Every structure is written in C-alpha cells, then in structure tokens.
Amino acid sequence: MIEVHNITKRYGNITAIDRVTFSVAKGEVLAFLGPNGAGKTTTMRILTCFMPATEGTARVAGFNCADQPMDVKRRIGYVPETPPVYQEFTVSEYLTFVGNLRGMTGKALTSGIEQSIEKLALGDVRHRLIGNLSRGYRQRVGLAQAVLHDPPVLILDEPTVGLDPKQIIEIRELIKSLAGSHSVILSTHILPEATAVCQRVVIISGGRIVAEDTPDQLSARLRHSEKISVTIKNPPDDCLAKLQTIPGILHVFSAQPTGTFLLECALGQDKRDEIARFVIANQWGLLELRTISMTLEDVFLQLTRHEEGVSDPVQSVVEHTGAAQETTL
Ligand SMILES: Nc1ncnc2c1ncn2[C@@H]1O[C@H](COP(=O)(O)OP(=O)(O)OP(=O)(O)O)[C@@H](O)[C@H]1O
Numbered sequence: 505m506i507e508v509h510n511i512t513k514r515y516g517n518i519t520a521i522d523r524v525t526f527s528v529a530k531g532e533v534l535a536f537l538g539p540n541g542a543g544k545t546t547t548m549r550i551l552t553c554f555m556p557a558t559e560g561t562a563r564v565a566g567f568n569c570a571d572q573p574m575d576v577k578r579r580i581g582y583v584p585e586t587p588p589v590y591q592e593f594t595v596s597e598y599l600t601f602v603g604n605l606r607g608m609t610g611k612a613l614t615s616g617i618e619q620s621i622e623k624l625a626l627g628d629v630r631h632r633l634i635g636n637l638s639r640g641y642r643q644r645v646g647l648a649q650a651v652l653h654d655p656p657v658l659i660l661d662e663p664t665v666g667l668d669p670k671q672i673i674e675i676r677e678l679i680k681s682l683a684g685s686h687s688v689i690l691s692t693h694i695l696p697e698a699t700a701v702c703q704r705v706v707i708i709s710g711g712r713i714v715a716e717d718t719p720d721q722l723s724a725r726l727r728h729s730e731k732i733s734v735t736i737k738n739p740p741d742d743c744l745a746k747l748q749t750i751p752g753i754l755h756v757f758s759a760q761p762t763g764t765f766l767l768e769c770a771l772g773q774d775k776r777d778e779i780a781r782f783v784i785a786n787q788w789g790l791l792e793l794r795t796i797s798m799t800l801e802d803v804f805l806q807l808t809r810h811e812e813g814v815s816d817p818v819q820s821v822v823e824h825t826g827a828a829q830e831t832t833l
C-alpha cells in the first residue's frame with residue numbers, strides 16, 4: 505500500500521533523511537520510531553505530497569507522490585504534528601468544511617461526519633467551538649478529519665503528544681481498531697506506543713533507518729545473552745568478584761549503591777537457582793532476583809546511540825534497569 509524507495513531529502517547542506525526505504529502492507533500498522541530530528545516528519549511530509557523528495561520514489565496505493573499528488577491525497581488521511589483545526593469553527597462546521605474541500609457532498613458527507621464523530625467519540629462536543637476544546641479533544645478532531653473520507657491509508661505524526669494517559673489509551677485503542685481495514689504509519693519517539701499498537705517497527709536515527717522488524721524480533725535479534733538482576737541487602741566489598749565465581753556466570757555488572765547486580769550468562773541458560781543459593785549461603789540478604797528481558801527501549805537506545813559511539817548493550821541495560829523504576833507508570 506505504501507512503498508518508499510531510497511528517498512533522500514536535503515535542505516541546503518542538511519540531509520534530513522538519507523536513502524530511506526520501507527513499505528507498509530494493506531491493513532498493517534507501522535511505527536516510525538526515532539528521537540527528535542530523526543526525520544520522521546520529513547518522511548511523512550513527502551508521503552503526503554506536502555513536499556517532494558530530493559531523490560528516490562514514494563508511492564501510495566500505486567500512485568507516485570511526486571507526479572500524482574491528487575490521487576495520493578485522495579487515499580490518505582493525515583494528522584500533522586499540530587493538527588490544523590480552525591479554532592473559530594464548531595466541530596461539525598469544521599468537519600463539513602474539510603469534507604467540502606475533499607469534494608464530499610450530500611449523503612456521503614453526512615454519513616462521513618456521523619461516522620467520524622462516532623469513531624472519535626465527539627458526539628458531546630460536536631456543537632462546541634474548537635477553540636474552547638481541550639487539547640485531547642482537538643487532537644481527536646484532527647483524527648476525525650483524517651478518517652472523514654474513509655481513506656485506506658492514515659499517516660499520523662505523533663498522534664498522542666500532549667494527551668493525558670487516559671486519552672493516550674483511547675487514541676491507541678482507536679488506532680488498533682483501524683488496523684486491518686487501514687494501512688497506518690504512526691510516528692513516535694515513545695517506545696510503549698510502538699509496542700502497544702504496531703505490528704512492525706522502523707527505527708530511524710539521524711535520517712537513516714537503523715532497524716526494521718516486529719517488536720519481538722527486534723529485541724530477540726539483539727539479545728546475545730541472558731541477564732539476571734539480583735538485589736542484595738548487605739553486599740560485601742568483594743561481592744562483585746564473588747558473584748563472578750558462580751559457575752556459568754559470564755560477567756557481573758554492578759549498579760551500586762543500590763545493591764543491585766546484573767549477571768550475564770549464556771543464551772538459553774537460567775542461573776537464578778544457583779545465584780539464589782549462593783547469596784543465601786553467604787547470608788548477604790536476598791531482596792530481589794529476576795531475569796531481565798531486553799526491552800524495545802534497550803534496543804532503541806542501543807541502535808540510536810551507536811552513532812554517538814555508545815554501543816555497549818549491557819551498559820545500556822544497566823542504565824535502563826536503573827531508569828526503568830522511575831519511568832514505569
Ligand atoms: N525546513 C527545514 N529546513 C532545514 N532543515 C530542516 C527543515 N525541516 C526539517 N529540517 C531538519 O531535518 C531533520 C529532520 O527533521 P524532522 O522534523 O523530520 O525530524 P523528526 O523526526 O520529525 O523530529 P521530532 O521528533 O522533533 O518531530 C532535522 O535535523 C531538522 O532540523
């Protein structure tokens with residue numbers, strides 16, 4: 505449904521995206537994941553015919569974005585980073601206005617409006633001025649205009665930015681409900697978003713695609729060993745060296761002063777039992793013992809940091825393990 509082949513966009517001597525290639529099948533939801541300035545919006549603007557690529561080709565439903573913009577636009581619903589909703593219109597007026605711009609009239613327009621209002625749960629605010637709506641509701645109005653003409657392709661640029669957790673869940677549910685009947689590209693720099701709603705993830709960093717796979721495959725591919733976290737109440741000074749002597753343990757990393765150690769063993773091995781016995785036998789006080797699966801966040805950090813010269817996967821797990829406690833909702 506969407507085919508992007510080797511697109512490059514240069515602004516003067518800035519290369520915003522560099523030979524980006526990916527595709528989205530019919531009914532698939534693809535996450536375009538990357539840090540700020542990675543090139544997500546640039547790619548989406550090319551796909552929506554807002555501007556042409558410097559090199560390469562982008563096609564939507566078989567139509568070339570550079571040569572057949574009207575055919576492409578008819579098949580796309582687009583929610584830009586900041587939805588262009590007019591504050592002085594009511595929700596219904598705005599949707600009527602957008603529908604008219606798209607050439608919709610009569611029954612097609614009325615049923616399009618009714619369906620999009622229903623999908624986005626906008627019934628209660630349909631006669632209110634957009635300028636008086638909360639940010640979350642304005643975002644919904646942005647999404648409603650995108651689905652108004654029931655396009656087969658939806659391009660959503662960071663659709664949940666600025667929403668509260670409840671609204672985020674609602675919008676994610678909505679996106680999931682569109683899967684199957686629509687092809688969706690969703691850009692985000694929030695990892696849970698990618699795993700929550702998408703079947704496939706493209707990770708972009710510095711204008712280049714650094715990985716593409718299912719969320720599970722991505723983390724499996726980059727996992728070279730099993731990692732176990734152990735938290736000890738009274739670790740002695742030589743705790744790290746002693747843990748290292750447990751048979752089958754390849755490396756031990758310390759996340760002091762918390763008393764948490766990260767132990768690495770060969771892929772497919774589970775040494776939790778041995779570690780527990782060892783800590784108990786030494787009477788150090790076992791507070792916690794668990795395996796650590798490499799999350800998509802670890803993969804993302806590893807891949808997007810590579811360019812900055814930090815590529816040690818264990819280090820990023822150690823750092824992430826510490827950070828995870830603070831960021832978990
Ligand atoms: N009109 C422009 N002129 C010059 N450089 C630009 C222009 N638009 C974007 N860029 C640059 O292109 C790169 C990619 O920007 P882009 O907006 O596509 O990133 P993004 O992934 O959407 O980031 P964010 O998460 O912050 O929205 C950045 O380095 C940006 O500064």
Ligand SMILES: [Mg+2]
Pocket residue numbers: 544545546585661
């Ligand atoms: Mg952007």
